Amino acid sequence: MADNVRRSMPLFSMGIVQKLTGLTARQIRYYEENDLINPERSEGNRRVFSFNDVDRLLDIKSLLDEGVNLAGIRRVLSEKPVEANRPAEAKKAMSDAELMKFLKSELVQAGKFGKASLIQGELSRFFR
Amino acid sequence: MADNVRRSMPLFSMGIVQKLTGLTARQIRYYEENDLINPERSEGNRRVFSFNDVDRLLDIKSLLDEGVNLAGIRRVLSEKPVEANRPAEAKKAMSDAELMKFLKSELVQAGKFGKASLIQGELSRFFR
DNA sequence: ATAAGCTGTGAGATAAGCTAACATCGTTTG
DNA sequence: CAAACGATGTTAGCTTATCTCACAGCTTAT
Structure with missing residues (x-):
């Protein structure tokens, strides 16, 4: 569950996600419109994506390639x-300090338990 | 060395890095001015930070708290x-497709070897 | 007391993101 | 076949995020 939080932490801007997924902004927004993803928003209404979001987008892309429709x-x-993407801890807006503190402790957890990469679950399911 | 590349992949915007580090944009830019970090730039000249960059910023912050000057x-x-932040593979601009392909293979590597989190090295050195 | 070091703040410019609307083109469906 | 639908492209107009540059202010070192 700490894992859930980590994976759903909003980190990436639209531009980066386009590069990471190879999708266009138009596509990404359309998938959101159709409730396939539900990225967080910044104070100024910019989308901020989590690893989970990127994950799902790669899933979507892969499935589209197979001819599956939305x-x-x-x-x-x-x-x-998609609700699984936003656990309660992520929802209640953390202060910046809290976020930082949280990140730190999460990282320590990861180190202690030899936890796997942040970006490993769904993301790695599809390639080689 | 694949690890280097992963850790130096440009991923985060200024806004995110501010949240992750608790530093102001002014501070971050000043540290860059003084060659403590050297984040990548987007096509439009925006800074794009890697895990390594965030790492170093947390180092810097921690040292400043201890009273060490720049x-x-x-x-x-x-x-x-800082050169270690930009290995050759990261420097030669990858195409979007290449970047994506690379990310994928990296993820698989991580999965295969039970590799640790992307954000683990320096980052975790300082807390708890 | 001056200088140097670090950060804040403001102005002006521009990039990157947002929504909304309309266009296109292939695939269903009546 | 024509109309509807599904998925994406494109454009316009607007707002937010970031950039550089400059100057201000406070602290520490000379």
Whole structure:
């Protein structure tokens, strides 16, 4: 569950996510419009994506390549509902200090338990 | 060395880094001015920070808290020169597709070897 | 007391992101 | 077949985030 929080921490801007996923902004926004993802927003209404979000986007892309349409993808991804992307801890806006403190402790946890990479779950399912 | 590349991949915007480090934009820019960090730039000249960069910024912050001045910090951090932040692979601009492909393979590597988190090295050195 | 070091703040410019609307083009469906 | 739908591109107009540069202010070192 600490893992959930880590994976759903808002970190990436639209531009970066485009590079990481190879999708266009238009596509990403459209998928959000269709409830396939639900990225956080900055104070100024910019989307801020988590590892989970990037993960799902790669899932979506892969499924689209296989010819599955968005409705189908919604079904496939319904196992992992978008709500799972926003655990309570992530929702209640942390202060900057809290966020930082949290990140630190999370990192220590990761170190202690030899936890796997932040970006490992769904992301790695699809390649080689 | 694949690890180097991963850790020096430009990922974070100024706003995010401010939150992750608790530093102001002014401070971050000043540290860059003094060659303590050397973040990548976007096409439009915006700074794009890597895990390594965030790492160093947390180092810097920690040392400043201890009363070390920038000159001193420069010395302390000179073990890990800023050039180490930009390995050749990261320097030669990857195409978006290449970047994505690279990320994917990196993730798989991480998975295979049970590699530790992307954000683990220097970052975790300082807390608890 | 001056100088140097570090950070704040403000101005002016521009990049990057947002929404909304309309265009396009292939695939369903009546 | 024509109309509707699904997915994406493109454009316009607007707002936020970031950039550089300059100057101000406070602290510490000379």
